Amino acid sequence: MATGIRDKVAIIGMGCTRFGERWDMGGEELMVEAFTECIKDAGLEKNDIQAAWLGTCIDEVNVGKAAVPLSTSLRLPFIPVTRVENYCASGTESFRGAVYAVASGAYDICLSMGVEKLKDTGYGGLPGGGSSSGSLIWLWWPNLTAPGAFAQLASAYAAKYGIKDQDLKRAMAQVSVKSHENGVLNPKAHLRKKVTIDQVMAAPIIAHPLGLFDCCGVSDGAACAIVTTVEKAKDMGFKNPVTVKALQVALSSGEEIAFNNWDGDHFMTTDKCSTKAYEEAGITNPREEISMMELHDCFSITELVTYEDMHISERGQAWKDSLDGFYNMDGKVPCQVDGGLKCFGHPIGASGLRMIYEMYLQLLGRAEERQLENPQYGLTHNLGGFPAQNVCAISILGLYNN
């Protein structure tokens, strides 16, 4: 009988680059920057690492295929290195590989790396599709972009709950305003400037009804973690390490895009994935027990409906919670405490690990200006693909004795 991952694996070191338009750096340089911080944090030698996972997504630009870019960039000495790719969940998937590897007893110490170099495309936004998205899909899927795919949530959500366009737009704006407030406090964030609700609402439309400030940035970055078993961590002198409480992934079954029941207003994957994660972590009342979250705020509306899929806001009420400041830094469940994708941008493979990095700092009391008081459980969430067909990954972290 499977017992889940709770408290089996500890994070003993993490690193994260400054995110942004790193014109002077490619994937290799970014990985080295993150790794240098991480290995120092863990107090280990590179040769202590027994196996590694690389999460990275887009082939058109970036580092190319296979895990070789990681093994060669870090000059890893002929150890097993695996590349994983699962849309925007790639970073969390890399972490899952490393965590499961030590939990299985196959290795003592593993590295998880996530990286993405996006700013080599020549244009804003994520690289486009065409026949690079498989030989059939592009022949019949709409000519969609990420903002357009997610913007549709807003149309369906507003229709389902009878919310006036302007009211929803304002609630979405508050999502971004709050993240920018937090991002200002983070030296590693890409965008570090406050914005007002009026600015957000008046920004040019990218994909109706999402304006510029409803969209996260596009940036380069890398983040990584070194994990080991709780026992080994204690042997190494980490008395009360950050441990993994839950690690769950849920993928669309194809039901949303082709069956008749889903209304297009939320994520079926997240709804199920969060339930499983809470169960794995032993959390029964997330609204009360989760201390902080890093949600996949690729777009304001994504974060907004995710409040509900996380079972923290009631269905149809997330927009009100947003306006009430429930998810602000001083609210009940602070969300995007590091500034989120909104301020960090979304170098795809790196994002999941960047979120875990913030939870790690907060739990260890190292988050400086952003430090929350005595956080218990931190939750991270990635959502890859599109509302109609996607990958959801959730991790819950906490101190071993919390």
Added chain:
Amino acid sequence: MIGITSYGGYIPRLRLDRMSIFQSMGWFAPAIVMVAQGERSFCNWDEDSLTMAVAAARDCLIGKDKSKVDGVFLCSTTLPFLDRLNAGILKTALNLKDELEAADFTSSERAGTTGLIQALSSVRGGDKKQVLVTATDKRLTKAAYFYEMWFGDGAASLLVGDTDVIAEFMGSYTVTYDFVDHFRGSSRAVDYMWEERWVRDNGYSKIIPQAVNGLFRKLSISMDDVDRFVFPCFFKAEHRKIASKLGATPEKVMDNMHEVCGETGAAHPLVMLVQALQEAEPGDRILAAGFGQGCDVMYFKVTDAIRDLAQRRGIKGALANKKTTDNYLKFLKFRDLIQTEMGIRAEAPTQTAMTVLWRKRDMLLGMVGGKCTKCGTPQFPRSSMCVNPECEEVNSQEPYEFAGIPAKVKTFTGDMLAVSVDPPHIYGMVQFEGGGRFMADFSDCELSEVYVGQPVEITFRRRYVDEQRGFSGYFWKAVPIPGEKPAAGAAEEIRFDDQVAIVTGAGAGLGRAYALELAERGVKVVVNDLGGAPDGTGGNTSAADKVVEEIKALGGDAVANYDSVATAEGGQSIVDSAIQAFGKVDIVINNAGILRDKTLAKMEPENWDAIIDVHLKGAYNVSRPAFIKMRENGYGRIILTTSAAGLYGNFGQTNYSAAKMGLVGFMNTVKLEGDKHNIRVNTVAPVAATRLTEDILPPEMLEKLKPEFVAPLVLYLCSEKCQESGMILNAGMGYFNRAAIVTGPGTAVGDGSRIPTLEEIHQKWDAINDLTGATEFPNVTASMGPILDAFSPKKKEAPDDSGGGLTVKAVFEGMQAAFRADAAAGVDVVFQWDISGDQGGSWNVVIKDGACEVNEGSHSSPTTTLKMADEDFLKMISGELNAMSAYTGGKLKIEGDLMKSQLVEKLFKL
């Protein structure tokens, strides 16, 4: 008999106002103004000759058995492929059988008529039963040219066969010359034209008459035997002249459609022929000619069967469905005649795998999905495993055509980032009636007109052009059907989760409709009916039982109750059965009623009492015990049923009118008593079929006097969504309005200290009666406002503004100081004050946790919004204007929570 058995047409929705060409390019080519009348049709950026052909052919096949089509001819000079059977793509898009003959007719403007003649010949020869002939053209021209003015885009389709012939084919005649009025080299996009005068005088004017006269001789007929003469010629004057020379009087000549769409190339003779058929009567004889390197002429006789042809859009409908633009540059861009910067994003690779196209040909070109033979779920695309999570059967799906099935918008966006020739790129999820959905590109629509729930049509469009390889890719898109966009929130489903309702008199008519509709939405229903005759006599249980059975058959939950509402015991027992069966009661619809019509003189006490007992006392008998239960739950909705007879009077119904109006009074007070328990009470006056209405209303309106047209309003009043209380609403036939008791402004007679005389009353009679500026009062206290106001001692004149008197700003600055924290325990409200006038502005007052905060500006979610003019506001603050009379007199407008506004006086020492 052989001939035409069906027709269809397609003209693209977009029309260019021809003057816009002249306005943009007149400086360069002033002469083009001569032909700049009306508008020309042009393809959307995602349309070409093939997509238009599919649209016309689908229109033509409406109501026809597709499996019987054994030939597909596609006629055009602008087909997307020089070597790939274009008719084969058409056949696949139409999802026709594989065992048929398909051919492209091309390289002449006459291709359309030639294809039609060939089809008719092969049917006449018995070789084929049914051949579909489709002609289409989208011809490009260089900018600022006569031909750019003359040409239009369009397509027409005719089904030819030997059964259900709507236009019998009598014969044809053809002449062929290598007359080169224009040509298009095999590698060229546009035509090379010779001088119009020569084309006109030596071409049209000589060749068409020769062919027409040839056919006349062949069939031994003359122009007298022709009712409609169809032939293309974009020289307007010459078109008339040729017809007249051939003896055709103007009313016989089909217009060349220059003003409405322009000449559609190889399609034009067929476009005009379809137009003629759409206007034709049985017996009409049609002569149709096509011109181009000679001339084809055909002669048809319209049959009675044309009356039986299923409704379709045709050319007439396509012409009516239009969007006219004067944006000439857009026209050029849509035809790829100007190069705009499309950005690096547009460089995405576009190589099509022919293997994939072959494997998925019915999916991609035919919009054919699957329907699971096990669970019946339609789905797109067809897949190996059923998508229904309850089924997931393997290899269970049979082909299922989605193209003709109505669908609705589920989600949508307008994307400014996506590469598009016509930004924003609009797309979203559409859901088909009966099941199945897909994420679709939208076309032929404006973002501002798209809404969730909007009906869409699925249409075949060009999705991409692989410029590098010269390949056009096609798929299906959704075209939203323009309609009224619902107001925000209207699309929201109103739910009644876990609610319990009592409906009295639910065995038939309105009560039954309410019960069924409530059950449909998941409400558990107590179906009460005595089962009596309309006059209230007799009684049996079958009426209520039947409705309960109906509800259960629909999967709902209900219990029957047979008690009479006319006694207190009966009312209590009805409520008890709700509590016993379902544990509570949320909704009561007092609907039970009987009639005992008699004029007053003949109205005996028993008739009077019977009506009062059922209607007036009945509502009391049921509502009272229900009210007590609702109060415990802090929620309730009570509906009373009144009648126009009570509200406005009806001969012979004194008893009924009195009872019905009595209910209004009952409501007015229940409204006040229920308010703080979230119990809302409203009254509905259903418009029903009576002898009176039967005389006034036409039969089609009488048909609409069904209970189903009343039920939605009643259900709305029963819902949590409805926060109104104390309303009287007329409902019937889909028309709804509100009736209200209003009070005129009135006048004081005398000074209030002495008793007025009746002479004074008479003198002021008009002012007393005047309803100008009449208002409604929420309760009796409010109704006293004007009286108190009239006789309260007048305050001193407000000090002049110059005198440094009270200002609006100062009032708000002082509001914090005037706040009474002791009176604010447990109060959590936001008052938004919007003051108009010179001193106007917005202030919000937030009261929470015993503290008060006054801010300038608007609050995002005020509890109560109070709106006043600055003058009135100051008067009210200084005590000169009574707050209640300000409200009742319309000087103070209150939005949001009305009751909370009464706290203002408590919370502030103003």
